[in-house]
Structure formats: C-alpha cells, structure tokens
Amino acid sequence: MPEVIEVCPVAELQPGQVRLVEWEDLEIGVFNCGGTVYAIEDRCSHDNGPLAEGEFDQDNCTVECPRHGSLFDIRTGNPKTLPAYVPVDTFPVIIEDETIKLEVE
C-alpha cells in the first residue's frame, strides 16, 4: 500500500535545486527541473553512487553520478550513458497544499 510523505513547501525547492529525503531505508533525491518536480532513488544502479550529490542539469533534466559518471534521465530514471545500464526507481510526485509530497511503498 503506497504511503504519501511530505518533502517540503513548494517555495523551498526552486528550479535547479535538489533535496534529499529519507523514508525507512530509502534515500530519495527530489529535483526541480525547470518548475517540474521529479523524484528518483538516490542510489546509482551501477555502484550505489549518491545521485543527488551529482551534477544536476535542469535544462536536460539529467543528473550525473558523481562516482563513475553515468548520466540519468531524472524523469524516467533511465541511464543515458554507461557504466550504469539498469534504471533507478522513480517516485510519483504530488503537489498539494503548496507542499511537495512523494508516493512511496
């Protein structure tokens, strides 16, 4: 059963900004790509690199793993370059009451 968790007020995550949230043993990177918010698991599928610490390109909505350089599409979780080849999990984002929320399970 999915659970909804709160991230932060919308005003606190401006375009180009990233925020890390934890839920149980999951870490989730929340990215504002030019006004649209997306959430992906903060763990590179190649070598567990912390994606939210990587270079975030909001124009292309990608993040580069700081460990070995795989580029991920934040909208889909799909890697655009090797060495990662498995997508990372994505999480539905809900904007409600001026608050960013995530659906997790």
Next chain:
Amino acid sequence: MAVTEPKIPQTTQLTENEQLRGINADYTERYGFHDAENYLYKAPKGLSRELVEKISEFKSEPQWMREFRLKALDHFLSRPQPTWGSPMLQEVDYDDIHYFVRASERAERSWDDVPDDVKKTFDRLGIPEAERKFLSGVGAQYESEVVYHQVRKDLEDQGVIFMDMDSGLREHEDLVKKYFATVIPPNDNKLAALNSAVWSGGSFVYVPEGVHVEMPLQAYFRINTENMGQFERTLIIAEPGSYVHYVEGCTAPTYSSSSLHSAVVELIALPGARIRYTTVQNWSTNVFNLVTKRAIAQEDATVEWVDCNLGSRLTMKYPSVYLMGERAHGEILSIAFAGKGQHQDAGGKIIHAAPNTTSNIFAKSISKDGGRGSYRGLLEIAKGAHGARSKVVCDALLLDEESRSDTYPTIRISEDDVNVGHEATVSKVGDDQLFYLMSHGIPEDEASKLIVNGFIEPITKELPMEYAVEMNRLIELQMEGSIG
C-alpha cells in the same frame, strides 16, 4: 634415456628461423629507433588547466569540448590512483609526462605531403606497402595527431567516415556530440578522466546503415618522444546492419624512462551491426599501457574484441561489451605474453543486460623469464536477461619456474534461466611434449616455440593474415627474450 643431438636438415623451417634471427638482430633498428625530435609544439611536462585550455585552443574546438576537457581534468585531479591491479601502477609519475606534442600542422591526405622525419618512421613500419596490399584506409598516428590519413574512394562512396578524431570533431560535430563519452564517461575511472582531459588523435569511424566494409580499417600508433604520453581517443559507430573491422597495431622505440599510453576506445554497434576490433600491442617495455575499451551492442548486434598484448612494462586493459539488446553477442579473444619485467594484466568484461544474449571470452596468457600474466574478467548477467548463454575460458602457460600467472574471474548472475560455463587451466611446457618434438629432430628452443604457437593458435587464426604473421614473429622474439 639420452636424447641424441638432433640433426637439422636445411629445410624451409630453418630458413624461417634464420629469418627470424635476422628480425631479432635488427629489432632495435626496426622498432627501437627514434628520430630526432622536431616538433611544431611540445608542451612542458605536467598537467594543468592552462595546458588543457591550450590543447583545446590549438585544435580550435567548440566550447562544449573545452568544457568537457576541463571537467574531466577536475575528475582526474580529484581521484586517487587506483590501488587494485598491479603494484607497478604506483610507479606512474603524472608530473613527468609530456601531455601534448604536435608533429605537424594538419592531417595529411597524401603520402608525399608527410614531413620527411615522419615519413621515415612510417617507411620503417612499412605502412605504405601495407596500404597498397591490404588496406582500405590508413590512419597513422605519429605522436599526438594523425598526420597521414587516407580513405580509399570506394569507402567514401559508401558513406563510410574514417578519419582522425580531431577531424571527426571538426567535420562531424553533431555525430561526435551525440555519441562521444556515452560509453565511457570522463569520470568512469582516473585514466579515462586523464584521456578525456588531454585526448588527441585516435580514429573516428562511422559506418552507415547496411554497409559492409570488406577490408579491415587500420591505424598505426607510435610514440617517439621520451616521457611522452599518448592519449588517443577512438569512437566507432556502426549503424544498423553494418559491419566493420578495425585493426590497431603498436610499436614503440625503446627508451629508458617511462612513457604512458592511455587510450579510450568506444564502440557502438546499433541493431544488427557487427564490429570487430583487433589490437596487436607491442609497446616497448618501458611503457605503461593503461587503456579503457568498451562497447555497446544493441539488439542482434555483435561486438568482437581481439586483443593481443605483447609489449609494455605494464598493461591493464579489459575490453568490455555491454549486451544491451535482445540476442546481442559479445566475444573477447585475448592473448597476453609477459616476459622479463613485464606484467600483462588483461582480460575482458561482458555484461548481459538483455534476454537471449550470448558471449564468449577466450583468454590465453604466457609468462616467461619472471613475467607475470594476469587474467581479470567479469561476466555479469542482469536480472531479466533470461536465456543468456556464456562461456569463459582462461588458460595460462608458464614457461619457467620464476614466472607467474594469476586468474581473477568474477561472475555475477542475477537471473535463473541462463547457461554459463567457466574453465581455467594453468600449465607448464611439459618435458614429455618437448621430448616428443626433440625426438623428431627439432631443437629445444624451436620445440618451445611450436608449443607456444600451438597454445595461441586458436586466437592468432582470428587475426588478419599480415597481423597473424607479425604476431607469430613477435611471439618468436619474445621467446628469445629480445623485445625491449
């Protein structure tokens, strides 16, 4: 039982042997020479932001490539030297290397235009002759840039692009931008970051959809400057249903202080395409050969690496194939010969990321006179890659008591419905084998060579003819301990 002194009749074999000794005698002249250094520009030793900017400026590169290089430099500087692999890796002194040398003003199209010094080098390597006989095109890398590069007209007519990487960037920027560093990103590892920061030369190959390049494309690489690093960058894109065979061979002068060769090679085989990439590596034994080679094979595509490592002080090289589409096939054939003072840390990696993909890794290493041959391999089958089949065989041959062989096979399987086989053998040249051959009148050193040639034959037979000849000669030279 005593073995009688074998009587050698005057046969063809002896003649060949004499010829080989002849090759041995003039080895220094043939491969160990270096011309007087005469360059248009030679950067001082060491790496800096200014140097990287200067390289980019020299080449009149677009802004995105300049930024790419600078970012890669940051990655390189922030990463520690790897501690795995060979202890020799710690001997590399990055501050003691020239990162950029420019031998000629521009890439040359005609042999007549190539500067005399450079021409002399290539004459000794026999490139023009080879071109006439075998090649569909020649890319010859002298120092950091390609100075001689010619593509035969029929290739051009087919739409095949085969040029040095610098020209590729200038003339086909959109293609390069689309694929460059998508297989090996700059911070993949420290050496890939170094290459990404200072790359120069290498080959750019593009094969249009459905085109079969019948003759192998060849490029020769050569280091001529003491403490000179060579950082070529090769990108091969095979469109759907196309085929290309690319061959690289290396020789280098024998110098007393170390040189660094760190290439990045990216292969992209789109659906149904086939790329074969053959290397005969014969750097002199002061060269650190630290190379990243990786390929993507999409649906129904095939990528084959044929990798022969004879020279260098240390080689660390593990060509990889990522099988990304259903029914893709990957093949790695690897030979390593480690003589005195050498460590060949070679192998390969195959990643099965899609269903019904298949692969083979055949690795053979020979160690002699205290040399060390290592096989380091990875076979990975991802969740969902059902029906994957793979066979890994790594064999090592030790020629004496002082030599060493190591095997580091890693196999990770995350899927149930797969078929994976792994075999590994280590053997010595047996006294009984030697005795058998010697009893037929073959001297001991000849008998050893025959055994070694038989050991590697399954791989040499995959080489183009002239390379198989060269390979056999190099093995003979190694057996006589005369390389480097």
